[in-house]
Amino acid sequence: MSNRDGLKCPVCKSHLLLVIDSRPRRDTIIRRRKCHKCAALFTTIEVISDIKGQPIKETA
Template identity: 90%
Template structure:
């Protein structure tokens, strides 16, 4: 339940977050999260990157 990536609830700053839903979209992942402490729901958008931390660009 506790996260290791430093995310905090935007309302109460608790680290006790649950991932409710994850949806991949092209080069990002949208995750719906819920705070275990205050029950606030919020979304995060995570960019998929290579091992050097650079966003992966699609080649057409």
């Protein structure tokens, strides 16, 4: 239930977050999260990157 990436609830600053929904979208992942402490819902957008931290570009 606790996260490893340092995210905090924007309302109560708790680290106890649940991922409700996760959707890949091109070079990002959109996750819907819920705070276990105050039940606040919020969305995070994560950029997929390579091992050097550079965003991965999709080629068409």
